[in-house]
Amino acid sequence: MSETILEDIFTKRSQQKKKTSPLNYKERWFVLSQEKVAYYDFDSDKGKRKGMKGSVDLEKIKCVEMVQSEPNTPPERLFAFQIVYDEGPLYVFAKSEDIRTQWIKKLKEMVRFNKDVMQKYHPCFWLDGVWLCCKQEVKQAMGCKVLDSKNGFSSNASRRRGSRKPLPPTPTEEKCVRPLPPQPPETPSPSVGMTVIAEYNFAPVTPQDLELRKDEEYTILEMSDQNWWKARDKYGKEGYIPCNYVVEAENGLERFDWYSKNMNRSQAENLLKTENKDGGFLVRDSSKAGKYTVSLFTKSGGETGGSCRHYNICTTAEGQFYLAERHFFSTIPELINYHQHNAAGMVSRLKYIVSNRALPPSTAGFGYGEWEIDPHNLTFIKELGSGQFGVVKYGKWQGQHDVAIKMIKEGSMSEDDFIEEAKIMMKLRHENLVQLYGVCTKQRPIYIVTEFLSNGCLLTYLREGLMQHPTAVQLLEMCKDISEGMAYLESQQYIHRDLAARNCLVDGNGSIKVTDFGLSRYVLDDEYTSSAGSKFPVRWSPPEVLLFCKFSSKSDIWAYGILMWEVYTLGRLPYERLNNTEIVDQVSRGLRLFRPQLANEKVYNIMTSCWMDKADERPTFQELALTVQDLLYELQ
Incomplete structure (x- = not known):
C-alpha cells in the first residue's frame, strides 16, 4: 500500500454526473498517497475509516484550485477547492483556510508534470446544469478564467508514475490501455539538472534567449514554461531555449540521424524514393504506440524505380530487439549498427542513412515570451487567398522564417478579446496543429502570424x-x-x-x-x-x-x-x-x-x-x- 502523505476529514459534494442527479454533501475521510486521492466512509464514533467510496488517480488531474463560495454559504462549506479530472470537478470542503491551502499546495506539487493540465478553469461551481461563473450549460465547456502560471503545473510529459489505468472502451475494441500521444520507453523527458543535446541550431530572438548550437550539450535549469526551458551552455551562459530543439544526452533515439520522429509510412516512402539510394533507410515510429519500424529502399526485385520495404522492430519477452531474423540486441542502436553490416533476412543491409532533419520544428513563438511581432520584420511575398477574417499572405519573418500572415479586416473580429486569448493560444504546441507565432496589434489591420504550410488547404x-x-x-x-x-x-x-x-x-x-x-x-x-x-x-x-x-x-x-x-x-x-x-x-x-x-x-x-x-x-x-x-x- 502506498505511503499516506496527507489525510483529513472533508465534506464532499456529489458530482452531479447527470442533470437529474440529486445534490448532496457527505463527510468523507480523504487520503492522499503517491498514486491517488481516495475518499472513504468512516465511523465518526470510533474514528476509523471504512470502505473506499471513490478515488482519483493523480496522473489524471488537470487542475487544482479554490472555488468561490456561493452567497449565504454555511460555515462548514466556506473553504472549498476543486480537483478537476476527466469526469469533471470533484468539489471538496476543508474545515479551515490553512488545511485547504496545505492540500492545494501539495496536490499542485505532486501533479505538476501531468501533460493534460488546463489553461482556463471555472472559479465557481457547476450547479443544476450550468456554470455559475459564466452561465455556460455544457459541463465540458472551457473555463472562463485564465490560470496564473499554468496553475503551478508543468505540462511537459515527464511522468514520475509508470502505472496507467485503461481508457474507456472505444467503438471498435473492448479496452484501450495506451496513452495518447505515445511515449516511447526509450525517450524519457528531460528534467531539471539533466544534460541535453541540441538537435538544431537556434538563434536568439529576445535578450532572454540562449543560442543553441547543434550537437552541443546544455544543462536544464528550469522547466516552468511548457515550451521554453531555461538552460546553461558549456561557457556558463544562461537563457531560454525551445524545448523541442533538444533531447536528453544519455537516452532516446532522437540523437541518431537515422531516427525520424513523427514520420508516417507514406512520408517515409516519399523521402526514401526521393533520395533514390539502394539500401537507403530510416527508423520511424510505428503506428502502434511505443513501437518502431525500419523503412528500407531497394532497387532489387524488378520494380521500376525501386520499392520500399517496412520491417517492424520486434521485442522478446525479455525486452531484447530483433528484425527479420532472430539476432537479438539489448538496444535499438545496437540492432541498427549490426544491420548496417548484415542484411540478415532483409532485402538489403542498411547502407545509407536518409534523414528528414534539415528543417527544425516550429516553436511556440519566435523567442521566449515574444508574442507581439514587429510588422517591420515581416516581408510580404504573395497572396495565398482570403478567408472569414481577411486576406492571407505568404511571407518571411526577418527574411528567413516562412510564415503565413492573416491580415484581419476591421469589423470582422472582436479584436480585444482575441488579443488576450492569443497569449494562451501561442502556448498550444503539437505537431498536428498549425503553430501561432504571434500577433501584430500596434497598427490596423492587426496581423496574425502563423506557421506556413507549403501544400495549402x-x-x-x-x-x-x-x-x-x-x-x-x-x-x-x-x-x-x-x-x-x-x-x-x-x-x-x-x-x-x-x-x-x-x-x-x-x-x-x-x-x-x-x-x-x-x-x-x-x-x-x-x-x-x-x-x-x-x-x-x-x-x-x-x-x-x-x-x-x-x-x-x-x-x-x-x-x-x-x-x-x-x-x-x-x-x-x-x-x-x-x-x-x-x-x-x-x-x-x-x-x-x-x-x-x-x-x-x-x-x-x-x-x-x-x-x-x-x-x-x-x-x-x-x-x-x-x-x-x-x-x-x-x-x-
Missing part, C-alpha cells in the same frame, strides 16, 4: 488531385494526424467550433495540421455566428448545435466524422443536394451521410460513431485517435 489538396491515386493508408494517415491534433486540443480544454477540411493545412511532407482553432468565437458576422445564417457551418454541425447552439468537444467529434467523410470522398460537399434548412430538418430527424466508396466498413463505423444523436454517446478524440491508430496498424 486540405480541401484543395483533396479536390485538385494533388495526391495521385491515394492509398487506404494515406487517407487513414490524414485522419490520424487530425485526430491526434484534436486530442491535444481536447486535453487542453479547447473547442474548435469549425473543424472541417477547409480549416486543415498540408505541409511539404504530407502531414495534416489543424488551424483556426477557437477563432470562430471572435467572429462578428451574424450570418456566421447564428445557425440561421448562410455562413454558419451547418453541414459540419450536430443536432445540439443546429437546434440549441450548444458547442462542446462532442460537437467537434461530430465535425471530425464529417471531415473524415470529406477525406474519403476526396473533398465532396457534405449533403450536396440539400440546402441549409433541409439539412437542419433532416439531420435532426436522423439523416446521416452515406458510406464513401473509398471507405471500408471499419472506417465508416468510425464516422458513424461520431454521429450519435446523444453527445455523451460519441467517443472522445483520445479514443478516436487510438481506434484510427489500431486500424492503420492493421492496414500496414
Whole structure:
C-alpha cells in the first residue's frame, strides 16, 4: 500500500454526473498517497475509516484550485477547492483556510508534470446544469478564467508514475490501455539538472534567449514554461531555449540521424524514393504506440524505380530487439549498427542513412515570451487567398522564417478579446496543429502570424488531385494526424467550433495540421455566428448545435466524422443536394451521410460513431485517435 502523505476529514459534494442527479454533501475521510486521492466512509464514533467510496488517480488531474463560495454559504462549506479530472470537478470542503491551502499546495506539487493540465478553469461551481461563473450549460465547456502560471503545473510529459489505468472502451475494441500521444520507453523527458543535446541550431530572438548550437550539450535549469526551458551552455551562459530543439544526452533515439520522429509510412516512402539510394533507410515510429519500424529502399526485385520495404522492430519477452531474423540486441542502436553490416533476412543491409532533419520544428513563438511581432520584420511575398477574417499572405519573418500572415479586416473580429486569448493560444504546441507565432496589434489591420504550410488547404489538396491515386493508408494517415491534433486540443480544454477540411493545412511532407482553432468565437458576422445564417457551418454541425447552439468537444467529434467523410470522398460537399434548412430538418430527424466508396466498413463505423444523436454517446478524440491508430496498424 502506498505511503499516506496527507489525510483529513472533508465534506464532499456529489458530482452531479447527470442533470437529474440529486445534490448532496457527505463527510468523507480523504487520503492522499503517491498514486491517488481516495475518499472513504468512516465511523465518526470510533474514528476509523471504512470502505473506499471513490478515488482519483493523480496522473489524471488537470487542475487544482479554490472555488468561490456561493452567497449565504454555511460555515462548514466556506473553504472549498476543486480537483478537476476527466469526469469533471470533484468539489471538496476543508474545515479551515490553512488545511485547504496545505492540500492545494501539495496536490499542485505532486501533479505538476501531468501533460493534460488546463489553461482556463471555472472559479465557481457547476450547479443544476450550468456554470455559475459564466452561465455556460455544457459541463465540458472551457473555463472562463485564465490560470496564473499554468496553475503551478508543468505540462511537459515527464511522468514520475509508470502505472496507467485503461481508457474507456472505444467503438471498435473492448479496452484501450495506451496513452495518447505515445511515449516511447526509450525517450524519457528531460528534467531539471539533466544534460541535453541540441538537435538544431537556434538563434536568439529576445535578450532572454540562449543560442543553441547543434550537437552541443546544455544543462536544464528550469522547466516552468511548457515550451521554453531555461538552460546553461558549456561557457556558463544562461537563457531560454525551445524545448523541442533538444533531447536528453544519455537516452532516446532522437540523437541518431537515422531516427525520424513523427514520420508516417507514406512520408517515409516519399523521402526514401526521393533520395533514390539502394539500401537507403530510416527508423520511424510505428503506428502502434511505443513501437518502431525500419523503412528500407531497394532497387532489387524488378520494380521500376525501386520499392520500399517496412520491417517492424520486434521485442522478446525479455525486452531484447530483433528484425527479420532472430539476432537479438539489448538496444535499438545496437540492432541498427549490426544491420548496417548484415542484411540478415532483409532485402538489403542498411547502407545509407536518409534523414528528414534539415528543417527544425516550429516553436511556440519566435523567442521566449515574444508574442507581439514587429510588422517591420515581416516581408510580404504573395497572396495565398482570403478567408472569414481577411486576406492571407505568404511571407518571411526577418527574411528567413516562412510564415503565413492573416491580415484581419476591421469589423470582422472582436479584436480585444482575441488579443488576450492569443497569449494562451501561442502556448498550444503539437505537431498536428498549425503553430501561432504571434500577433501584430500596434497598427490596423492587426496581423496574425502563423506557421506556413507549403501544400495549402486540405480541401484543395483533396479536390485538385494533388495526391495521385491515394492509398487506404494515406487517407487513414490524414485522419490520424487530425485526430491526434484534436486530442491535444481536447486535453487542453479547447473547442474548435469549425473543424472541417477547409480549416486543415498540408505541409511539404504530407502531414495534416489543424488551424483556426477557437477563432470562430471572435467572429462578428451574424450570418456566421447564428445557425440561421448562410455562413454558419451547418453541414459540419450536430443536432445540439443546429437546434440549441450548444458547442462542446462532442460537437467537434461530430465535425471530425464529417471531415473524415470529406477525406474519403476526396473533398465532396457534405449533403450536396440539400440546402441549409433541409439539412437542419433532416439531420435532426436522423439523416446521416452515406458510406464513401473509398471507405471500408471499419472506417465508416468510425464516422458513424461520431454521429450519435446523444453527445455523451460519441467517443472522445483520445479514443478516436487510438481506434484510427489500431486500424492503420492493421492496414500496414
